[in-house]
Amino acid sequence: MKWLLKIIDAVRPTFEEGGKLRLLNPVFGALEHFFFAPSTRTIGAPHVRDPLDLKRVMSMVIIAVVPSVLAAFYFFGLRFLAMIIVSYAAGLTVEAIFAMVRKEGINEGFFVTGILWPLILPPNLPLWMVALGVAFGVSIGKELFGGTGRNIFNPALVGRCFLSLAYPKTMAASWVEPSHKLVGGLLTWIGPPLDAVSGATPLALAKQGDMGSTAHMLLGSVSGSAGETSAILIILGGIFLLFTRVASWRTVVSMLGSFVILTGALVLGGAVKYPIPGVFGPVMWHLFAGGLLFGAFYMATDPVTGPTTNAGKWFYGIIIGLTTVLIRNFTGYVEGVTFAILLGNIVAPILDEIVVGIRIRRLRNEG
């Protein structure tokens, strides 16, 4: 790949201070560092460094969602590809503009947001809304706070929250029944022009007292956000993330655990009634329904917007899990994960503050 490095070195002066295209320097830098790792050396102790960098961390998340992305292609057709392209194009534009104004490099954090974003959208959403939502999420949810590492809210969830509050009707009308053909929806295009069979999500149906099969939700052949339907693939990718230690198992375990316990308790106590008999049945149904698993593995585990301390992560997960149950069962909304995680993002700094306060008090007597 020497030739590429030569080209990059040859055009570099154009983008540097004094060059014609110096405004585009962050874009150039991002491209350069995408292909070639920087040649920076350590200047003092420690003289060696771990190979893990942010690019690798982010690519781990992208690898983890590959199964879900493929499933989205299978169930919802080529239109999903267009959604990914639009998401990256719109988001990167916003990111690049902010980077140019701030004269900083483009942060790789967006590559994760760009792929997660179409996965949490209704598959039939108009493409302009895909673009608008991601632009809103990235600019308001992340860049205004100072970019990746300094944001308080998960940018994808801010975008989704914005869309569902601003365009509730379009959002609700954009759910489609996934393809049930053997080859799935591969090579087909379903979209607003040829409106496909619109399908209510299992959670929406459940509000009307109709609970679908848990097995279908496990496999993914139900209506729902593009990447959220197949529980088994999300679990697969999620376990990969936990093994690589990019995502914290504490958050996932506490969030899902508290969700299961509270749902189970509510069913046992008779506070909510489901058509499915027993305790175990409805609990499993709810665990696999909607965006809970996707949120637990990919959204709540975002290290930037969650708490940093391990103790904080436990409480963070519990708060999200419990809030999701409450929203799903006792409010007009059918799906509560988005709001629950955003609420968790708000609480996260306070949780950290408390835990850090306790640790510092304990450290006072050390040594």
Place this chain on the structure above:
Amino acid sequence: MRFRGGYNILLKGKPAGSVTAMPEPKILYLPLRSERFKFTDIRVKNGQKVTGGDVLASDPDNYAVPLLAPRAGTVRLKAVEGHIVLENAALLEERADIAAKEMLHVEQEMGAAGIKRYKLLSLGAWQFFYDAFTGALPDPLGTPQAVIVSTLSLEPFLARGDVQLHKRLLNLTRGLEHLQSLLEYQPIYLVMPNISSEFANLIRNQIRGYASVKMLEIPMKYPYDHFEILARRLNLKRGGGPIWGVRTEGVLAVDRALTLTKPCMVRIVSIGGMGVNMPTHIKVMSGYPIQKIKDKYVFEPAARVINGGILTGEILPAETLGVDTECRGITILREQEEREFLGFIRPGWGRHCYADCYLSSLRKKFSEQLNTGIRGELRPCISCNYCEEVCPAGIMPYLIHKYLYADLIEEAEQARVDLCIECGLCSYVCPSKIDLRKQLIDAKALIEKEKEEIRQEQLRQEEALKQQEEARKQSEEKTE
């Protein structure tokens, strides 16, 4: 004992367990400074002939710890900046004893007990002692609340304890005996990787009589051999008096100084790292020409020479020509030169990662080739918490980093940045490539400076008050 954090970095270039004696040098370059000492008080004249064991210079700030002439030769003072050069170095009969007259004087001054400490200091054994909490040279006349003897040396790649101990077990136990004789009832903690091994049993049998020697087992994980970590794990408090930390070579030096009354000048130093063709341990005296070592062991021409280990050592400047008196190892690292193509999506079968993000985590343990590349771009902290997990001191490096970023020095002080032992693991694991170690060290220095200023200010005020008081008294006396 419960330890926090820690991490072993597996690198290629681990020194073999054998010890090679380097050929006798013709000329020695003795650096006038080392990690802790600055030998500013020169005791010899230009052109003076000295014998091995003579004091060339001493450090007035560190209880006059001496810089000893390792060999006989002719002194050249101004030949090389920052060095005392010893020409025509030859191995003559070492000075067998401290002059009887001097001893008599010491005995009158300090009594019999003081002689031992005087010997330790003047024969070069005292420089192997560390204050566990500050890392500085302890007061040779002070009494510690405990002594920690560590046979471990876990940082890659410093001279290991087992290599130092080879065939010198008797010297170790004798050294421990001498150490005990310096104390009253204070405990000596002997830290070993395995206290039920045959070797440990041998030591146990030898030291059966010494009640105050306690053996401790610690896991072989960097940096659990650090004296401050050990002292904290033993629940020893800073306020309870100094704690002496000594490594294997220190105990052996104590034995040599007190049993044979001979100066300690030759030491075992490791030479390791990825730029070395035959990583091993070498026997050298301080002042040994580094170029000679490089000629023999280093094959990489553009390599970084580090004085010390890979995580805490300092780059050896080109101006330093000789091994300094505190050197425990020389590490040679290849400099990063090539830029990796699409490095972040490589499977990584051959690279280690703290977070299991490469395929190599499916593999058995192996040693890795590493160079000085920083391997990524500097980014803001993403709060991944790896630095806290790996921190052996139990502090939160990312939190202190954020406080310092916001200029909140007082908060950083409350977060106990002073507990940092500068092991370098936080910088090593950080995926955002933030140099946490340096930031923490700078913050410590800043806080220390501010405290010193406040102390000075208080002293000044007290002084002023006293003067006022005296002036008032005088004027009162006058009026009377």
